Amino acid sequence: MNGQATENPRVPPWAWIALVLILLFDVWYRCHTIGPTIKNRLGLTLYPTVVGEAEPLDCDEAAYAYIGRRLVRGDVLYRDLTENKPPGGYWLYALAVAIGGAEEATIRLLPIPFALATIALAWWIALRLAGPIAAILAAFVCAIMSTDPYLYGNGAQLEQFINLFSVASLALMVRALPRSEARGTIAAAGAFVGLACLVRQVSFTHLVVYAIALLVRRPSDGADRSLVARLGDLAALAGGCAAVGALAAAVLVARGAGEEAFEDIIRYGGALAIDTPPAPQAPPLWMRWVTGNVDPRSGEPPWPFGQTDWLVWWGAGSWPLWLAAAVGVPVLLVGRSSDAARRLLAAWTLSAWVQVALPRLFWAHYYLLPVPSVAVSVAAILVDAARRTREARRLGRVVGGAIALALAVAVLGTVVIQVRDYLLVPAQRLAVQYKGGGQWIAQRTLGRSIGRRAAAVWDHPRIFIWGAASPLFIYGNLDGASKHFFADPLLLAFAGRDHPLIRPRTEQILADLEARPPELIFLYDHPFPDLAQFVHRHGYRRSRLGPLPPGGPGSDMRGLWVEPSHFEPFENFSTLPGRSPSADRSAEPRAPPASLAPTIHPAHLKGLPGLPPDVVKAIERAVRAKMKAGGIPGMAVAVVADGQFCWTSGFGLADVENGTPATAETVFRFASITKPITAVAVLQLAEQGRLDLDAPIQQYVKSFPVKRWMVTPRMLLGHLGGVRHYRGDEVESTWHYNSVLHTLTIFRDDPLLYEPGTRFEYSTYGYNLLGAAVVEASGMRYSDYVREHIFRPAGMAHARADDVRAIIPRRARGYVRSQSGELRNSALIDPSNRLPGAGLCGTAADLARFAVALQSGVLLRPETVQMMCQSQTTLDDTPTGYGLGFSLSEHEGHREVLHVGAMPGVSALLYLRPDDHSAVALLSNLEKQAAALLDLAREIADALPREL
Incomplete structure (x- = not known):
């Protein structure tokens, strides 16, 4: 040929x-x-x-x-649906x-x-x-x-x-x-x-x-x-x-x-x-x-x-x-x-x-x-x-x-x-990591949950969806209330504006809804004004069931809205008649965190679905008692039980001077709880073969000079790398650093404190170096990487870099008590010098979702999470009590995985009991409360039910 x-x-x-x-x-x-x-x-x-x-x-x-x-x-295509x-x-x-x-x-x-x-x-x-x-x-x-x-x-x-x-x-x-x-x-x-x-x-x-x-x-x-x-x-x-x-x-x-x-x-x-x-x-x-x-x-x-x-x-x-x-x-x-x-x-x-x-x-x-x-x-x-x-x-x-x-x-x-x-x-990892932050999985789980609930409340439930959330139709087995069941990009872009083809469509949508008001309305995208007015005019109530990926501007109405007469039965329904809760859980696979996240409400002393009222009251009593004993101005609490994020609330004042209440949406500094998040980023890249935990750190961060001894990512994750911690007044630095790589100039020319692996010494700057490795190995800015690969898959809607120059809605003011006990404002600092080590912020709910995502396999493989929660050892085989991003302990027969956060303006704790599939996130705007928060977390965890 x-x-x-x-x-x-x-x-x-x-x-x-x-x-x-x-x-x-x-x-x-x-x-x-x-x-x-x-x-x-x-x-x-x-x-x-x-x-x-x-x-x-x-x-x-x-x-x-x-x-x-x-x-x-x-039905006929184009006539009955578009x-x-x-x-x-x-x-x-x-x-x-x-x-x-x-x-x-x-x-x-x-x-x-x-x-x-x-x-x-x-x-x-x-x-x-x-x-x-x-x-x-x-x-x-x-x-x-x-x-x-x-x-x-x-x-x-x-x-x-x-x-x-x-x-x-x-x-x-x-x-x-x-x-x-x-x-x-x-x-x-x-x-x-x-x-x-x-x-x-x-x-x-x-x-x-x-x-x-x-x-x-x-x-x-x-x-x-x-x-x-x-x-x-x-x-x-x-x-x-x-x-x-x-x-x-x-x-x-x-x-x-x-x-x-x-x-x-x-x-x-x-x-x-x-x-x-x-x-x-x-x-x-x-x-x-x-x-x-x-x-x-x-x-x-x-x-x-x-x-x-x-x-x-x-x-x-x-x-x-x-x-x-x-x-x-x-x-x-x-x-x-x-x-x-x-x-x-x-x-x-x-x-x-x-x-x-x-x-x-x-x-x-x-x-x-x-x-x-x-x-x-x-x-x-x-x-x-x-x-x-x-x-x-x-x-x-x-x-x-x-x-x-x-x-x-x-x-x-x-x-x-x-x-x-x-x-x-x-x-599942493909879908969660690369496919819109797990929103498809969230919608599948939401659809199945809606379907089960609706089956007990309506014979033939109808739903109207505004946005790209059509998986609810097939997984919830629901029917549409309008022929315009799918909001395409043109409709979303011009709804509420004067477009010759869009105006008739929005008018038809409203006419359909007025003629047959649906029992459920799911707003995946922010509604156009007339649709928003319809929702409010007909008295729809927003359900606490309804996972959503992080929303953009104007996302306050996004979520699941329920027709008024069915709201209470729908909200109180948990399983189908004749099915036990355990049977329901075995039939329904545990979902990633975005699908478990209820709509966050301002704190009104009510629990989210799934947490018994007596448990909620016990948690509230414990929190108020601890705040009173420590003189804590404000606090936010979020709880995970049976692997599900099930309750969050705020207490006290986020801003004492202005009398602003702390709510479930109040944003606090994460402080050193940032370290487990950075550790997850490093371990994700290791799972993908793009970062070797046991290679010299200079293989990824070429701007970090070669030292007397080799330093590896694994050593830095376990605080065994010999990189120093804060020195002098660096903890209260007000200098702004534009990038993680720029922060390396603080310590990169300093010698290692000891031969890596020979002893444990806590180092925030060691995590800065890990953050730089994330930047180099991923090709993304640190904040972009954690947003796309951690915050979005986990549903951490408010988590972000703690930028003191940015306007962050509902940000808490930080306080410290003087030697005489007087409440004073915390020192003004710029945490950009420690972004991967202590420079993120968010809500308590964000940390609870992070805990769920970590334990449910959304962010890391189970074997990687297990490795993360195993104590590292020094070269002489002495356990350090710290894994790859978490402190480890045991208390009264409970295995504990936790991390404390302490810096100007905040005391924070993320506390997990892996064997119970429970977690507690505590954020307080008073410094030096780590011991009190740990006691409170243990008390709350003891009160949680093993099964929901």
Whole structure:
């Protein structure tokens, strides 16, 4: 074979066997995140992918499943519920729901046959272009890349549908181009493009590519056809596409939704593409074409333009292949081995890249669309280059060998990255760490909890959701109260503003709600003014059930609102009739902290659901007694029992001078409780293989000079590193440091106090050095890293850097007592000199959520948490009583894991009893109260029930 397309290639048996093995591999690989679902629903175990709990359906999947359920029920798309995309994808969901039911397993399995068929077609195209070895390589690369780790396996389902239809059209065109009479095949290719366009309109670009290919065929590509014949081919292509569109339109018109479909798909879809503000994470067009998306957390692009670690196949997962394809596609267009089929493949790849980069249509899932052609292109060029090393002269062999080697390295590199960052990471951790801070898991747990509660209060509960929270529909088995059930970016951006297409939609939403006031309203995003007025006018009451990711400005109304007459039964309901609490817990997996976080209310001496009233009263008595005994002005308390954050309140005054009460939302300094948070950041990076706990710290912090002895992150975590603590008046420093790396100038030139490992000596600056290692290993600012990887996954809505220059709402004033007992203001300090060691602040509830997230496996693997809570030892095997970020002790038979915080303006304590799955967070605005807080925490922990 000379690198030209072969019309009827002979397929050796081993190529067929390889294809079957690759398809089986793809099913297994794709099931990494859904293995638990398959095991639970189908009883099928796919080792080693069954690890923990499967990630939940994301918003899109749940939304499409909900639409499918409504269509099966008899509702009409665009008439009874709105969407801005064509109907094809929704009809496929309806078919799946009709066959398998509106179940998680059904939605999980739906895209797999489409993905397998796409891989098989990529195998066939590569077989025709470059032979069986290229076919096998293309199929394998397509299987690896098309798992779409951004959604971890199966999330981008519409894109999987599009890929099958689009690649099928490409295969038909590859077959038709060298033939003189292939008008039927060309019409079929047009029909498949039409099917792809029925899923999403962006697929139309392939039709343009095919039309050009038919018009510019060279004599060497096939028969030299007349202009009339070429126009006939174009008519066949357009006719096939138009026939599919006409059939779909006829169905919609027959169902009575023709006018609404035109409004939603054409007018509103166009406005969505033109008027929607650009996504903040969308990179420049040229960068999108080369490497893909930037890191939405930091705005940094992937290598070679940046150093982001964002887990997406187009950024960190498959960037070697993307760069290889960017070079290889031009070779397909103009290379010596180019023919009509190869030029078509190259143009098709460019067309798919255009779909990714269309202005205002940026959507991360679209990066799946070029994957099949990228896989085929790289495979064909690699095989061509390898063949050239055998057939060409010396220089040609060198060039061909170099190209083949580079492409082979790109493929191998992609596989290594994918396996490392996808297959070897537990499914739940993927969702929590890289998928919106665990909000999907929060919504799944919230949906199930709402579903259980609603089942006991309403026969057929209805809900209205404002924002991207559609998982509540499928997991809560709820029904919508408005046809506008899903708030897209355009609707969110222009609600409450004068937009010709949005104003009628908001008016329709309010009319629907007035006509059928729903029992539940979930405000995932801040409502537009008229919606907010509706909620207040009808007396909805905000439930204490309702996890939310941290909100932006104006997030005061976000949460779950319950219709007044059902509020008390709904709030008091705990389990279904006939089910014991223990049975309910065993059936419902313990969720990450965001899903356990109730809406925080100002302190009104009431417990949150789950904590018995007598226990609440006992806690309140103990707190008030301790405050009175110590003369403590203000305090906030948060409690975790049975692994759940279940109560928080404030006491006394946050600001004595102004008489401001301390509430559950009062922000205090965390002081040294910052250290466990920094320790979690370090251990996360260690779990990911990006930081070695036993390597020299200079491997990550090159600005820290080499010392007489080696210092490692593990030593610094356990205060065994020999780095000094505060000296002189440094604890009351007012100097502002702009970065963690800048704070190293305080101590980096000082000698170590002792040989690391020989003795325990507490050091806040040692944690500054660890914070610098987090910065260097992650490529992110320290505050950005802990916000994205700790605060958001844990649901710590108010946690942040303790910046004395910033306006921090509800910040407590700090106090100290003089020798005579007079209450005085604490010294003014700037804690920027100790940000990773003692420079964060937040609420008591934030610390309680941190404790839940740590104990439930959201932030770290269980074995890492266990290591964190084991006492370190000196070189002579003497236990230090300090683990990797926590102090350790035992009291009256209880194993204790804790950390005290003490600095100007605060006394703080985070106290955990791991064996009881309980925790207590105490924040006080009076200095030097550590011993009193420890006694109080033990008293509160003793009062907590073992089970809720």
